[in-house]
Amino acid sequence: MDRLNELEAESIYILREAYCKLGKLGMLWSIGKDSTVMLWLAQKAFFGHVPFPFIHVDTLRKIPAMIEYRDRVAEELGIKLIVH
Numbered sequence: 001m002d003r004l005n006e007l008e009a010e011s012i013y014i015l016r017e018a019y020c021k022l023g024k025l026g027m028l029w030s031i032g033k034d035s036t037v038m039l040w041l042a043q044k045a046f047f048g049h050v051p052f053p054f055i056h057v058d059t060l061r062k063i064p065a066m067i068e069y070r071d072r073v074a075e076e077l078g079i080k081l082i083v084h
Contacts, residue, residue, distance in 0.1 A: 012045040025052040026082070031062070031070050043077060053080040 001009070019025055027042060029035045042050045056070060074081040 008041070008044075011041050015042055015045040019046075019051060026055050027052065029054040029056050029070075029081075031056065031066050039073075039077075039079070043079075050077075050079050053082050055082045055084065058083050 027035075027038060029039060039050075039054060042052075054074070058067075070081070073079075
């Protein structure tokens, strides 16, 4: 197993353990590359169904295309999205 696969496996393990032990989770999603990777990892960790919501703090300063992307991805992936 190469280093990248090890990091992915460790990240998935942490997500599953946190959900198992804490239950009520939420994950911030800025629509940026780092938080989008976290979205991808959460999906992989829970076999396509993320059991907790993603939270986007909308500053009203995003490019409209980013908001369209956010809404489209949330709908396509079936994730619960909280926008505040």
